[in-house]
Amino acid sequence: GIIVDPVKILKNYLRTWFVLDLAVCGPDWISTFVEIYSTDFTNDPGGVNRLLRSLRVVRTIRLLRLVKLKRILATIKDRITSEAVFILLNIGRLIGLLLLVNHFIASAWYLLGSIVSNNWVDAFSMRKEQASLGYRYSTSLHWSLTQFTPASMDVQPQNVFERFFSIMVLIAGLVLFSSFISSITGSMSQLRNMKADK
Numbered sequence: 001g002i003i004v005d006p007v008k009i010l011k012n013y014l015r016t017w018f019v020l021d022l023a024v025c026g027p028d029w030i031s032t033f034v035e036i037y038s039t040d041f042t043n044d045p046g047g048v049n050r051l052l053r054s055l056r057v058v059r060t061i062r063l064l065r066l067v068k069l070k071r072i073l074a075t076i077k078d079r080i081t082s083e084a085v086f087i088l089l090n091i092g093r094l095i096g097l098l099l100l101v102n103h104f105i106a107s108a109w110y111l112l113g114s115i116v117s118n119n120w121v122d123a124f125s126m127r128k129e130q131a132s133l134g135y136r137y138s139t140s141l142h143w144s145l146t147q148f149t150p151a152s153m154d155v156q157p158q159n160v161f162e163r164f165f166s167i168m169v170l171i172a173g174l175v176l177f178s179s180f181i182s183s184i185t186g187s188m189s190q191l192r193n194m195k196a197d198k
Contacts, residue, residue, distance in 0.1 A: 087187050094183055105169055106140035112165055120158045148173035
């Protein structure tokens with residue numbers, strides 16, 4: 001049954017996830033506290049800055065939350081009883097994964113264009129002063145998605161580094177998108193077979 005007693009819930013939380021949550025949130029609390037009260041330490045700004053930098057390193061512990069997320073997703077997966085819903089969630093997961101990969105590629109594409117000379121960012125007027133963040137991001141994401149599909153767009157590499165990056169993304173996209181299409185096709189076939197069996 002479901003436990004609703006707050007004392008039991010608190011004891012269970014303290015035994016299981018409290019230490020992880022404290023490790024994840026603690027550095028933020030300390031950093032906020034130090035920033036609020038740093039006016040008292042104006043005589044030693046270097047010491048405060050060193051402390052803040054070391055706390056930023058500790059923030060990488062936030063990745064431990066993925067352990068918690070994995071457990072929650074496994075619990076949700078165990079509670080799904082309909083095979084059709086499970087297949088549809090799997091398709092959604094694949095689409096989300098594809099978008100996540102494209103997000104990272106788009107970010108790397110924009111970064112590359114920002115740090116090399118004679119780049120696509122300047123050629124297509126995509127500097128901060130020239131275009132909004134939304135337009136710059138959507139253009140980079142659009143470019144990334146076109147590398148995975150047989151689509152095209154106006155943004156093209158303008159130098160050797162961008163051309164090499166584009167080729168590498170195209171090769172990776174060929175493999176990843178083929179795998180994605182194969183998985184989607186298999187899932188859709190399963191759904192069709194389930195409907196035919198009914």
